[in-house]
Amino acid sequence: MSDEAPWLDDAEMEAWLAVIGLVMRLPAALDDQLRREAGLSHFEYGVLASLERAEDRTMRMSDLAYLCNGSLSRLSHVARRLEEAGLIERFQCPTDGRSTLAKLTEPGLHRLVEAAPGHVRLVRELVFDELDEGEVAEFGALARRLVDRIKT
């Protein structure tokens, strides 16, 4: 453990507080809208949306958890609830008995399609109405570099 840990200077602190504000408030804002209007958490929405984009609307639990930025344990609990609600189904992977595959059901797809417009509207309001095309690209590229660094 290096003892090089200089405190943040003013410019860094200002940027850092903005970033912290964003990472704490954005998920909360998305959660609120989705819960009120669609009865889904943002994480649940992410699970359904990820499956929808996947080959055969099916993914391994591990890969899904990674893609949804959550732990496997978290996904496992959420998947149980989504399965009970009939929005997804789970079954063992035929090629690797350790793996579970999750698949979006028709009702799950309908639920996603119902929820999407309101969600996208908020995302536009909060992000894409504020930034122009170039800023979006810039912001996305910087965020991507930070995410990749966190993932290690």
Add this chain to the structure above:
Amino acid sequence: MSDEAPWLDDAEMEAWLAVIGLVMRLPAALDDQLRREAGLSHFEYGVLASLERAEDRTMRMSDLAYLCNGSLSRLSHVARRLEEAGLIERFQCPTDGRSTLAKLTEPGLHRLVEAAPGHVRLVRELVFDELDEGEVAEFGALARRLVDRIKT
């Protein structure tokens, strides 16, 4: 409710997934480090750090909640635990009987000072070692605009 809600195009989606990745993984990474090394959640750390910077190390609960990007209810529960641990104390505001003031105690300050180096080290690793000065300013400014829009 307008029916103008065009789906995200490829560039927008790419940026959006990066932003979502950041807002979901960064708090988790900060939480992990702080819990392991200092026995504090990131939110608790933020409460202590905010009080440390405040006039007389004291703030109204409402203002503190706002500054810490959390609900008043969340802060209230956390404050009870921090008070039980002796890290803060609470008392009624002398000028407005509705308000509660929270104040950082000496043990609370020591706990913060203990936790800070490890936390700052991680923040540097994840963010400030990746971005140069200009990128930090840019990223901070963009994040600030989005946060302000969320707050409304």
Add this chain to the structure above:
DNA sequence: TCCAAAAGATTGAACGTTCAACTAATTCTA
């Protein structure tokens, strides 16, 4: 001035996430 409405804060219950323990299947290695 009196009463209704609003603001500040707390509380308990419901819900969701994390953590650690566990099971089962596969891969590695001696």
Add this chain to the structure above:
DNA sequence: TAGAATTAGTTGAACGTTCAATCTTTTGGA
């Protein structure tokens, strides 16, 4: 190829957050 180690996933308990209800104090209007 047997046994150890690793990988994938689930589960229950502990913990933290949210939600709605409640309480108190202050503010605003008739």
